Amino acid sequence: MYHVSKSYMAGQYALHDVSLDVSRGEFLFLTGASGAGKTTLLELIFAAKVPSEGQILVLGRNVARLGAGAIPALRRRVGVVFQDFKLLQERTVEENVRLALDVVGTPRREARSRVFAMLKSVGLQHRRFHHPLSLSGGEQQRVALARALVNEPEILLADEPTGNLDPELTIEIMDLIVKASTRGTTVIVATHDHSLIERYGKRVLRLDAGRIAEDVPSAVPSTGAVS
Amino acid sequence: MLILIAFANSLRGIRNAATTSSMAILTIAIVLVLVGAASLLVENMAGVLEEFGAELRLTAYLDDTVSPEDQRHLAQTVAAAPGVDRVEFISKKEALLRFERIAGGDELLAGLDENPLPASLEIHLRPEARTAEGIAILDASLDGLPGIDELAHGQEWIEGYARAVALARTAAGTITIVLGLAALLIVANTIRLALYARRDELEILALVGASRTFVRVPFMLEGAIQGLLGGLIALLVVFGAFELVLPQVRTGLELVVGRADLRFFSMAESIRLVLSGAGLGLLGSITALVGGRTA
Numbered sequence: 001m002y003h004v005s006k007s008y009m010a011g012q013y014a015l016h017d018v019s020l021d022v023s024r025g026e027f028l029f030l031t032g033a034s035g036a037g038k039t040t041l042l043e044l045i046f047a048a049k050v051p052s053e054g055q056i057l058v059l060g061r062n063v064a065r066l067g068a069g070a071i072p073a074l075r076r077r078v079g080v081v082f083q084d085f086k087l088l089q090e091r092t093v094e095e096n097v098r099l100a101l102d103v104v105g106t107p108r109r110e111a112r113s114r115v116f117a118m119l120k121s122v123g124l125q126h127r128r129f130h131h132p133l134s135l136s137g138g139e140q141q142r143v144a145l146a147r148a149l150v151n152e153p154e155i156l157l158a159d160e161p162t163g164n165l166d167p168e169l170t171i172e173i174m175d176l177i178v179k180a181s182t183r184g185t186t187v188i189v190a191t192h193d194h195s196l197i198e199r200y201g202k203r204v205l206r207l208d209a210g211r212i213a214e215d216v217p218s219a220v221p222s223t224g225a226v227s
Numbered sequence: 228m229l230i231l232i233a234f235a236n237s238l239r240g241i242r243n244a245a246t247t248s249s250m251a252i253l254t255i256a257i258v259l260v261l262v263g264a265a266s267l268l269v270e271n272m273a274g275v276l277e278e279f280g281a282e283l284r285l286t287a288y289l290d291d292t293v294s295p296e297d298q299r300h301l302a303q304t305v306a307a308a309p310g311v312d313r314v315e316f317i318s319k320k321e322a323l324l325r326f327e328r329i330a331g332g333d334e335l336l337a338g339l340d341e342n343p344l345p346a347s348l349e350i351h352l353r354p355e356a357r358t359a360e361g362i363a364i365l366d367a368s369l370d371g372l373p374g375i376d377e378l379a380h381g382q383e384w385i386e387g388y389a390r391a392v393a394l395a396r397t398a399a400g401t402i403t404i405v406l407g408l409a410a411l412l413i414v415a416n417t418i419r420l421a422l423y424a425r426r427d428e429l430e431i432l433a434l435v436g437a438s439r440t441f442v443r444v445p446f447m448l449e450g451a452i453q454g455l456l457g458g459l460i461a462l463l464v465v466f467g468a469f470e471l472v473l474p475q476v477r478t479g480l481e482l483v484v485g486r487a488d489l490r491f492f493s494m495a496e497s498i499r500l501v502l503s504g505a506g507l508g509l510l511g512s513i514t515a516l517v518g519g520r521t522a
Contacts, residue, residue, distance in 0.1 A: 073436065088428055147435065151435075
């Protein structure tokens, strides 16, 4: 990300002159007060928004110049998890997770077995025919995480993934995210939960009013980091 | 694989948005009932008019001095003229019998020594010649033929007949276009509402990398399926109405137009009505998708 700015109104920046380099396989916590620009930064990475200035290279593609037709291909390589889970209530857990495989035309039989394996890894295989509303918040977030990871994305973005969960479930979800990172997935987690940041000792980027205020390197060596 | 997923998604969409889908199906059904009933009415009107047209003929009254052999030659010459389908020879005797049949007896001609009615040729026209222009061409080609005393053709009646057929067809076309456009707008709006109701689903599909085609095809299929169902309902309603109404109006029709053997749509026309519903639904979906934002 090179000298990236995003403004919604003239002179008012959600992000201002942000330059950032995240290596392949790296784990990064993005922190800062509400309105600091965490969500905007994530949205720029998965091409939900276009930067007002600067260039963003994601998986070798310049997102700032990506045509509308090329966005789906990028998003299939980037898993995204949100605080509000974004699950389809009228579909079962299995169908929600399978969505990420359906869009790339994975044959039904193969999709089913991959979804089962993914749900098993998040401990929800026994709930695959349930609907999201019958699950707890932690379980719903695990479904969302399974959907984000089932396609084996190279990047996982999580926007306040534990914001709606109690401390016990928070650790449960974060452990799953860290586990994905150990398999070589680049992970960026936006959070304002300092206890989490301290617990995992990963690299921390603190934003303040749209600018990088602090970039603290990881206290533990990153697994599989490739520049 | 993707088309199967799209089909499953469109069926799911119809099931999940049952109220909106029912509205779209009913809208298409109502419009197609109106269009179907109008075109059925016009087609039957045109059929009646065409039957009138089949009875349309010109009469060439022959000179009394023409010999029977010359009459035969004259009939052959007229039969070869442009626009003529067939020629029927009516002798003086037959003309008298016809007159008596119409007049209800021979009192009117009782005082006369001889039959005053001339022999004639009744000229039946081909369908394409049943126009003012066709009559004029035939008139010109028969003009001056020796043995023909007078040519009676009722030009005004022919023009009126041609106008009536054209008017009926234009009315059917206009009704179809106006109602079709109205239906298209209503269906497009209904689908747009369905898109709005499912904006969360569209957002999530976009997040997981669904292409525009993946998002749009189920909606297009959904529109087509709704249209197909609407078309089927319309066909059943029009058929039911036809079967119920026909016995009530049969006597009146026989009195007015002399016949009441009205026909329902043929199999091909019925299929066309149902498929036009599918087309309408598909077009409505495309209009809504082009107008709205998907993925």
